[in-house]
Amino acid sequence: MEVKRSSKTKTAVSAIIPFVLLAVMIGYVFGPGSELISFGVVIPEISIEKVEFVDSEIIATVRNTGPIAVDIVMADIDDMILPAAIEPDKHLERFESAIVRIPFEWNEGQPYAIGLTIDDGTRFEKQVDVAAPSIQPTIEMISYFAVIGTYVGIIPVMIGLLWFPFISKLSRSKYKFFLALTVGLLLFLGISSAEEAIETSAENLSDVFNGVLLVATVAIVSFLALNYLGEKLKKRAGASKLAGPVAIALMIAIGIGLHNFGEGLAIGAAIVLGEAALGAFLIVGFALHNTTEGFAIAAPMARTKLMIGRLAALGMIAGVPAIFGTWVGGFVYSPLTAVIFLAIGTGAIFQVIVLIMRWIQNEEGKLSNSSVLAGIAVGMLIMYITSILV
């Protein structure tokens, strides 16, 4: 007993020693009195992450994304220096953010450049293409977004589920084709989610967040976590032959749900930004697009008995997040949140792809089957063609 404990302590100590040495070295190199690294110029940086237009006021959310603390000292609209206020205060530590309120009689539909100047005189700017009143989370707006989310998320998925009887009547090879088609659909969705995440991070997120690496890290963590969850789910479902397909369908629904959350974000943000035309296109495009998602959920279940309740529940899991997405995108949009959710969705979708591929392999033995390959290709083509509408 005694021996065991001391060996445990030894293990712990041996794990900690490198950390201690590292800390000592860092302290020596960077610590007070150190002259070793005193060259170079530190360049402060801030990012204007969000601009809202409210009654007689423009509100900018700013974050210190540089290596040192800064003071925000001046605000301007289109180079016109204006009286403004910053809350909670003008001093921003690293990563700290604040809200700058600039009273201004802005005109709807007009572009504006919002500028903030820091204590060393450097001015940072955010260009807003179209000024539109920021949407307040009133009951009407919440329900309006819920309706849009329903049209985009729930209804198309449910319509897609109606392919269930069709798929269940298919021959074995044709069924395989449609299962592979699902893989194609998801592959496309996964890539588009990743693209969207990287694009959002490039446009709205400061370099300090390492956009692409953030997306990759979150996506892979999400992939691994869902993989683990999926395995657990399968184990709990036990050897029951029925449970396997349902578990896969559930995983697909979760993955698609996360993806639809991202779509909701895009729609909500577009409406808030006053891009009504874009919003309308997104709604039509995503609705068409999402019908195929219902298909993806229905496909793995097609060999089991029709369980309308379960199918509907899965449809809800996949569709309802679109509503949450429109709320988040519309009311509390933050690029960082958006990127993280989109990356989670990416990981989830790729996890689902692996799941289905493994399932096809288990059922059919091999993947390089012509109907499987054709299914994937056709799936991607369908998605590409419907995506042009967005």
Add this chain to the structure above:
Amino acid sequence: MFIVIATVSLGFVGYLVFPTMDITAQEQPEVFVTHSGAVVQTTGDVLDPVYTIQEVEFDPQKYLRDFDYGKVSKLEDGTTLREFTIIAEDDKIMEIAPGIFYNVWTFNGSVPGPTIRATEGDLVRIYFINNGDKEHTIHFHGNHPAEMDGIFEIVGSGGGQFTYEFIAGPVGVHPYHCHVMPVEEHIGHGLYGVFIVDPKEGRQQADEMVMVLNGFDTDFDGENNLYAANTIPFYYQHHPIQINMNELIRVYVVNMVGLDPINNFHLHGTLYHYYPTGTDLVPSYFTDMVTFSQSERGILEFEYEYTGKYMFHAHLTEFSDKGWTGLFYVKDSSQLNTEVYNFGS
């Protein structure tokens, strides 16, 4: 171990995602006034160089009427000798607008440098000391021998010296500035000032003041971030220049704005007689709007018939929006001067 790391990283991510949920102690709300006169309250800090009275180290109110006539003595032949000492520095960090700190290069510690004043025919002697880290000179506009021009006689850093000596002339208002290459940079950082040469017979008694129109490109993007009359943006907006009704006002205006090809001066509520470069004693125009190219200057003379607050500003709105704007507060001197004014009421 893993749990600790997970918790810490989750907390960090949470902080990044929802940073504005910080709960700060409720403080006394501050108040500021907008262009349209609305009063806005905030629990945070006010960022307002435009209307909120703020003091910085440099005092444009003092600079306005501060004339340096030098150390005066008479030579044997009766000529007046005026001696000045001007020290250049280039390591000073000055607050050039509330909260904005910029590396200014200075003559005698300020931007603009001292306003040097002499009478036509005086002998002007300037002891120049360069305490900066870079080479500097003083180049005076006006009449002088080539070797006094401050172009080829580069004065070395760290205490280099040179004595400029010339007969003051011609009559008028002239700039002086460093002429070391790149001149744009040396002027942009603040190495300039005003040199006034008075006519021997003098000018009519007036309330005299100097306005150097200048700008600063604080982020070096080739575009000025701030403009002003006498360095500090909006300063005379919240510290109006007090003048008397029916008293002659004479303003020596020198445009030292770099990067932009032109500047101008617009006055409200009255018109002024304009003397380009101040070299002629007869005004060229009677107007409320003159245009200056780089280093162009002149003298404005005017009187106000009515009391009240009158703007003066660049009629290039970009310049006035970035600080080149101010107010004259015209008082009736025949009435008791209460020294109280209520700006913005």
